[in-house]
Amino acid sequence: MTESFDKIIAEIREALNISESEEALRELRARYLGKKGTISGLMKNMRDIPNEEKPKFGSLVNQLRQDAEDAFQKKSAELREKALEQRLKREKIDVTLDRNSDRLGAMHPLNQVYYEVRDIFRKMGFEVVDGPEIELEKYNFEMLNIPKDHPARDMQDTFYVSDQIVVRTQTSPVQVRTMLKHKPPIRIISPGRVYRNDDVDATHSPVFNQIEGLYIDKGVTFADLKGVLNEFLRKLYGQATVTKFRPGFFPFTEPSAEVDATCTICGGKGCPACKGAGMIEVLGCGMVNPKVIEDCGLDPEVYSGYAFGLGLDRITNIKYGITDIRLLYENDVRFLKQFI
Amino acid sequence: MKVPYRWLNDYVKIDRELDEVVDALIMTGNAVENVFPPREDALNIRVGRILKIEKHPDADKLLVCQIDTGEDGPVQIVTGADNVFEGALVPVALHNSHLPNGVHIKKGKLRGVESNGMLCSGEELCLKESDYPGAEVYGILILKEEDAYVGEDIREVFMWDDTVLEFEVGANRSDCLSVLGTARETAASLKTAFTLPSTEYLHDDDDICNHYRVDVLDTDLCPRYMARMIKNVKIERSPKWMRQRLTAAGIRPINNIVDITNFVMLEYGQPMHAFDGRRIAGDHIIVRRAEEGETIRTLDGKDHPLSSNNLLICDESGPIGIAGVMGGENSEIEEDTDTVVFEAAKFSYGNIRKTSRELGMATESSMRFSKGLDATICEQAINRACELVCELGAGEVVGGTIDILSEDLSPKKIETTAAYINGRLGTELSAEEMASCLERVFIRTEIRDDTLVCEIPRYRIDMEGKADISEEVARIYGYNNIPETLGNVHFMTDEMPDPDKMKSQIRDYLTLHGYFECVTYSFMGMQDLDRIGIDEDHPLRKAVRIINPLGDDRAFMRTTMLPSMLDTVALNLNRKNDELSLFEIGRTFMPETVPVTDTLPVEHNVLILAKSEKAGDFYSLKNDVENVLFAISGEFPRFASGGAACWHPGRKAVIYIGGRPVGEMGELHPKIAGNYDIQKRITLALIELDGMEVYERNFKYAPIARFPAVERDIAVIVGEDTEAGSVKDCIEGNGGKYLESCELFDVFRSESLGEGKKSLAFSLKFRSPSETLTDAIVQERMDNIIRKLSEDLGAELRS
The missing domain is CATH 1.20.1280 (Monooxygenase)
Structure with a gap:
């Protein structure tokens, strides 16, 4: 069986x-x-x-x-x-083939650099404040110690909208607005578009971008200004960055300074970008003029402060080696794609 | 401001190398913009005198010249030019010389005759007629006796051997628009001595008041007017040293009297004017505002209509000069002028600035006046001019000065304390150290206890208060010597909203989904609105107009972001960049009324998105719009067909968030696309960001459903015009609380459905959080949905 x-x-x-x-x-x-x-x-x-x-x-x-x-x-x-x-x-597939969709895009280079600058100042306790681009002449000029017919107005070719209204030439009016509204300590940066009546060429644009900063408090000194800006420049350009503060002139600060930093392109050896100097001008700054503080309703005997400003377009162009400012506003996708 | 280095050396002792001097100047705030070094491109060219000219033995057109160049024995040179003559002073390029035009000259033989160099033309020396008279004459440059001597290096003749410093003078430092001002700053920077030029001269016993009268009618615009008279004037060329300095500083020499006024302006920063004394009608100078309709022809031969904004220098017959800007042609110095009236005045800077702008005349004089000058400089300047008249032998100075002064000239004092300055700078300087810094910039400082009493030189019109004293101390002490501290940092106590938050969310989503961010100008022209088909009376035409725009196409602040995005799309398509996913976050400007007077317009933050057909269609852009809006508002938008005329009439939608329209999207109307030469389909979305609540992600966990879902599909036949959205709304509105989701999964058209009909198929999911749903409950809901679809939308169930 x-x-x-x-x-x-x-x-x-x-x-x-x-x-x-x-x-x-x-x-x-x-x-x-x-x-x-x-x-x-x-x-x-x-x-x-x-x-x-x-x-x-x-x-x-x-x-x-x-x-x-x-x-x-x-x-x-x-x-x-x-x-x-x-x-x-x-089911073996050719992995070298693409579907050619869903690529990454990119933020505009100006805003990439703005975010970088902003984040450094944020870490140092600065708040970001916004303001109008069409501004009262009073805030854009008068309250910044630039009265009518003042020679300093020649420094800025202004677009006028009316007797009393201009298209802002600087983001400083945001500082005035903030001082009028808030009690010190005031610690802000004000980024944004500004306008000058300049014909367009490789280095001029009627529209460009500034980032300005302001610190108003008791006992703020020029030495503090040097400290904060040197810290900022070392964070932006690297620890080895050397800076130079030169006396300069701005009506709303006294003393005023222009700041040079080691040229990022040649590292200080000298190149066409820095005209062989090894240093490149990056900032303007100074101690807020007591008149400006007083006009904004604060007591200049009690409060002092510093202000600084930098041109975002310039910083961006230096950083990326862009030689023509028009590229920033032309928006050719082949240009924009370089910043993914 | 160009300052020849030798001129600077006259008034300040410079004992250091040039680059050290430049560095020291920069570190005290005197921006040296350019250093023009002596020219290295004109070597071994000397002044020679032609002793003898003979014909070339073998060439009719050549001449053989014997030339004295200051060396032993004459040099023989052959030339082809026929304007040479015996005794002429000429530039001689010797053997082994280099010309500014790059040519290298060596000795050689011309048709057998030895030639040891070359006689130069103006062209070969790269000179223009304005650089030297006769420079553009065809032939050899003939030098004037008073300009050169035999053997002189040609670089000296044309002042090519001096360094010129170009200063960028701050708008507040009118005192530095002068050789003396820069010399004072140089002395302060180098800690060396500074000296003033001589203003000593002889004059006769007569008095200008016996000959001329001056009346200033508008003293508000002219706080000081000084005049002096020169008689027996001999108009000539100025001496070489004066012409050289003027040329190096960028001013063309004219004649001795005019050159003196320009020389003094460069030296002191005080513009001057010289009137032909014979041409002052009634021998009476009147300073007054222009009358409406009055005109003047200025030195440059141009006629200018004037208004009461303009200050004039007049005589009894009318205007003879625009104050502070330019003299009149009628009182110009001429070759036979024998009497001169010098003017040195202070005019209100605001008025000169305005006049200069209005008339479009920016002169060396108006540029200086409009920055503000001190009234005390008039006197120094007019005296220096008289001294130069004597030095040059240009005439005889008549005694007496007319001086009409309405300004207080008492010294300006500022008091401050060492504690204040240290508190501002973060330094620990003593009052004495501060005083010594201040003395170096000629601020006399007296120390009383801790107080510094500073007497400000009147030419420092920029100095107004204590803060200015701190700046002077800082720049002389040296910015680099001020320590670097971070201080006691206090953060703001007020809550500040973050203006970047929403924008960052948008940028994050879109850049991760293939979009590139654009930045365009905020201007527009009315033609841009024409191009996107905006009606004549549309509110978008109510725009902020710029009074002084760069051009018609940039005369307004934009009220819509569409034109600049379309320009960007068109530019890219034109360059064969076909696959476009673009966005911009920008502002539009909406005035309450036009023209804008004193109320600021409302500024809107707007997001614009664009996709070319190669990058996606309406639905792919819609998907991104949904996700972006969800990311920033926490809510999916609703879309309803409709929108502006610039869109394809069948492919446009209004976008709603919380029932409020926030924007529109659509495919660009082919006609509008045609206006931009765009042949491809472009889909765009415009979304206004203001008023949208930023999505605060305050998540709360909800338990995940434990009970199974019941799924049902439903297909309904509706008319072609019925939108899927309304069918979906109807289902969702009538599905009851257990309807969890409703998704469209098929759209179907066929002949069997009939013309103008379509079938829409949805997949529905029902779920209860507390029990397993029975068929009966779900069926009841389904019946309800079907009934409502039929009642509200005339939809029939597809079997």
């Missing part, structure tokens, strides 16, 4: 060997393990088996069923494995 069982299992194994599809497997299974299959048929022989051998016969049939089941499982697993293998092989 065991021989015939062995024969069945051998038969199944042989049949499985040559089966290459799930479908063939299903047919085979039906043939051997189905309700009317060979193995189920064996159980029908039970009644011809002597009683004392029935348990043994039963367990042998079960064993056979188990072996057959295992063989099917094994074969089925093999087939699945093979099918997966084939699928994976079939």
Whole structure:
């Protein structure tokens, strides 16, 4: 009897060997393990088996069923494995191809540099304050110690809207507005667009961007101004940056200074960008003129402060080696793509 | 301000190298803009005298000259020029010389005759007629006897051998628009001595008052008017030294009298004028405002209409000069002028500035007056002019001075304390150290206890208060010597809103999704509005007009960001940059009324987005608009078809946040695109950012649903005009509280549906947070939805 069982299992194994599809497997299974299959048929022989051998016969049939089941499982697993293998092989893709979509864009270089500058000052406790671009002449000039007919107005070619209103030439009016509204300590930067009546060329633009800063408090000194700006310039251009404070003139500060920093392009050796000087002018600053403080309703005997300003376009051009300011406002995508 | 170095050396002792001097000047705030070194490109060219001229034996057109160049024996040179003559002084390029035009001269033979150099023309020396008379004559440059001597280096003749410093003078330092001013600063910077020029001269016993009378009618515009008279004037060329200095400083020599006035202006910073004494009608000078309609012809031959804003110098017949700007042609110094009246005056700087602008005349004189001058300089200047008249032998000075003065000339004093200055600078200087800094810039300082009493030189019109004293101390002490501290930093106590927050969120999203940020000018012209099809009476035409714009196309502050973005798109497409995803965050300016008088316009922050067809269509831009608006407002916008006429009529939408329209998007109307020569489809969105609440991300966790969702699909047939959005709204509005989501997944049109019909298929998900939903409950909701779709939108269920 065991021989015939062995024969069945051998038969199944042989049949499985040559089966290459799930479908063939299903047919085979039906043939051997189905309700009317060979193995189920064996159980029908039970009644011809002597009683004392029935348990043994039963367990042998079960064993056979188990072996057959295992063989099917094994074969089925093999087939699945093979099918997966084939699928994976079939699904090979050319990874060098692109879909050409969903590329990164970029912020305008001016704003990238603005964010960089802003973040340095924020870490030093400066708040960002905004103000109107069309401004009262009073705030743009008068309250900054630049009365009508003052020669300092020649320094700035102004777009006029009316007798009393100008398109701002500097972001300093934001400082005036802040001093009028807030009590010291005042510690702000005011970024934004400013306008000058200049014809467009490689170094002039009627629209450009400034970042100005103001700190008003008790006991602020010129030495503090030097400290904060040197810290800023070292953070922006690197720890090795050397600076030079030169006396300068701005009507709203006294004393005033212009600040040079090591040329970032040549590292101080001298190059065309710095006209061989190794240093490049980056900032204007000074101690806020007591008259300005007083006009803004604060007592100059109690409060002092410093102010500084930098041209964002200039800083950006120096940083990226841009030689023509017009590129910044032309927005050619091939230019913008260089700043991703 | 160009200052010849030798001139500077006359008044200040300079004992250091040039670059040290320049550095020292810069560090005291005297910006040296340029240093023009002596010329190195004219070597071995000397002045020679032609002793003898003979014909060349073998060439008709050549001459053989024997020339004395100050060396032993004459030099033989062959020339082809025919304007030479025996006894002439000429520039001689000797053997092995270099000309400014780059030519290298060596000796050689011309048709067999030895020539040891070359005689030079003005052109070969790169001179113009304005540089030297006769420079543009065809032939050899003939030098005047008084200008050169035999053997002199040509660089000396034309003052090419001196260094010239060019100063950028601050708007507050009118005193430094002069050789003496820069000399004083140089002395202060180098700690060396400064001397003033001589103003000693002889005059006769007569008095100008016997000959001329001056009346100043508008003393508010002319606080001082001084006049002196010169008789027996001989108009000649000025001596070489004077002409050289004027030329080096950038002023063209004219004649001795005019040159003296210019020389004094350069030296003292005080503009002067010389009138032909014969041409002053009635011998009476009147300083007054112009009458309306009055005109004057100035020295440059131009006629100027005048108004009562302009101050005039007149005689009894009318104007003879525009005060502080330019003299009149009628009183100009002429070759036969025998009497001269010198004027040195102080005019109100505001008035000169205005007149100079109004008339479009910026002269050396108006430039100085409009920065403000002190009245005491008039006297020094007019005396120096008289001294120079004597020195040059240009005439005889008549005694007496007319001086009409209405200004208080008492000394200006400022008091401050060492503590104040130290407190401002962060230094620890003693009062004595401060005083010694101040003395170096000629501020006489008396120390009383801790108080500094400073007497300010009157020419320092920039000095007004204690802060100015601190600046003088700082710049002489040296900015570099001031310590570097961070002080006691106090942060602001008031809460300051962050103006960048919303913009940063926009920039973050868009740049991560392929957009490039643009920055364009904030101007526009009315033609830009024409181009985007804005009606004549549209509110966008109510714009802030600039009184003095750069041009028609930039005459207004923009009321819309569309034109500048379209210009940017057009520029890029034109350059074959076809794939464009662009945005700009900028401002538009909306005045309450036009013209703007005293009320500031409202400024709006606006976001504009643009995509070219290669980068995406309406729906891809819409997707980005949705996400950007969600990022900044925490709310998905709603879109309803509609919007301005600049859009494609079938592809435009108004964008709503919280029920409020915040902008529009659409495909650009082909006609508008045509106005910009754009052939591609462009989709744009304009969103106003103001008034949108910044999305504060105050998240609160909600439990994740444990019960399964029941999903149902529904397909309805509606008319072509029915928008998917309204079908979706209807489903969502009637789906009950368990309707979790509703997504459109198919739009289908076919003949079987019928003309003008479409099928919209939605996938719906129902879920309860507290139980597994039964079919019955969901079916009830579905029935409700279907009924409402049919009632409200005439939609039928597609079987």
